[in-house]
Amino acid sequence: xxxxxxxxxxxxxxxxxxxxxxxxxxxxxxxxxxxxxxxxxxxxxxxxxxxxxxxxxxxxxxxxxxxxxxxxxxxxxxxxxxxxxxxxxxxxxxxxxxxxxxxxxxxxxxxxxxxxxxxxxxxxxxxxxxxxxxxxxxxxxxxxxxxxxxxxxxxxxxxxxxxxxxxxxxxxxxxxxxxxxxxxxxxxxxxxxxxxxxxxxx
Numbered sequence: 001x002x003x004x005x006x007x008x009x010x011x012x013x014x015x016x017x018x019x020x021x022x023x024x025x026x027x028x029x030x031x032x033x034x035x036x037x038x039x040x041x042x043x044x045x046x047x048x049x050x051x052x053x054x055x056x057x058x059x060x061x062x063x064x065x066x067x068x069x070x071x072x073x074x075x076x077x078x079x080x081x082x083x084x085x086x087x088x089x090x091x092x093x094x095x096x097x098x099x100x101x102x103x104x105x106x107x108x109x110x111x112x113x114x115x116x117x118x119x120x121x122x123x124x125x126x127x128x129x130x131x132x133x134x135x136x137x138x139x140x141x142x143x144x145x146x147x148x149x150x151x152x153x154x155x156x157x158x159x160x161x162x163x164x165x166x167x168x169x170x171x172x173x174x175x176x177x178x179x180x181x182x183x184x185x186x187x188x189x190x191x192x193x194x195x196x197x198x199x200x201x202x
Contacts (some may be wrong), residue, residue, distance in 0.1 A: 004071075034137045034138055037100060037137065038137060038163070039099070041120075044101055045120065046181050048106050049117045050053050051088065051106075051115045055148075058087035058090050058092060059089065059090045059106050060091070062187030063151075064151055065083065065086050065109075065183035065188060065189045065190060066085065066086075066087070066183070066190050067183045067189065067190070067192060068080070068081060068083075068194065070079055070082075071193075071194065072127065072194075073194050075196060076195060077142060077176075077195045077196075077197060079177045079194055080175065080178060080179070081177070082171070082177035082178050082180075082181065083177060083183050084107065084162070084176065084181075084183060084184065085108055085110075085118055086115065087106075087107060087121070087151070088105065088107075089104060089105050090105070090106075098122060098136065100122075100137065103120035103121060104122055104180040105122070105123065107119040107120060107181075108167075110183065110185040116166075116167075118164060118167035118181055119162055119163055119164040119166065121160055121161065124141060124158060125156065125158050126158055126198065130144075132201050133201055136161055139161055140161075141159035141160060143159035143197075144158060144159055144197070144199070144200035144202075145158065145159075145196065146195050146196045146198060146199075148195055151190070157198045160176070162175065168180060
């Protein structure tokens, strides 16, 4: 191998290392930024640990405590066994520009001591203008899918993203269901069938 070839090869290796390092730094910076944003979000939502504060801000309860058995159905979303809890939906915010600091839904778990805030959810309706899957905190939304009937009309085709900010989830913070959340203390537990998938950007 000539000296020129050796130098060229070394240059390629150095360039590859530099590019790899740059990508690694960018990924770490993005992850740190997401963590900072998530911590800021948690602080901003602390007042909703009192569900009556949520109601006053027009987060209204859908009453049923949603949970899934983990079944797989062709053409439907797959939800691991676990719960989604009781959804308090801020209907006026649905369809407005996506705001990472203002989730459309607050998720509560019924406990012996009352309702406990465990997570949040963002909803994005599928419209003719939708060109790509929405993302937040580096996470792609799930969907598009029908509305979660019977609490939400099937015609409400949408994307959604859950974040379990206040309860550890072994399936990951952004998994749609959480096996650590239970509906056993709920007055209206609802075992839902997986939601039907719909055509659209995926």
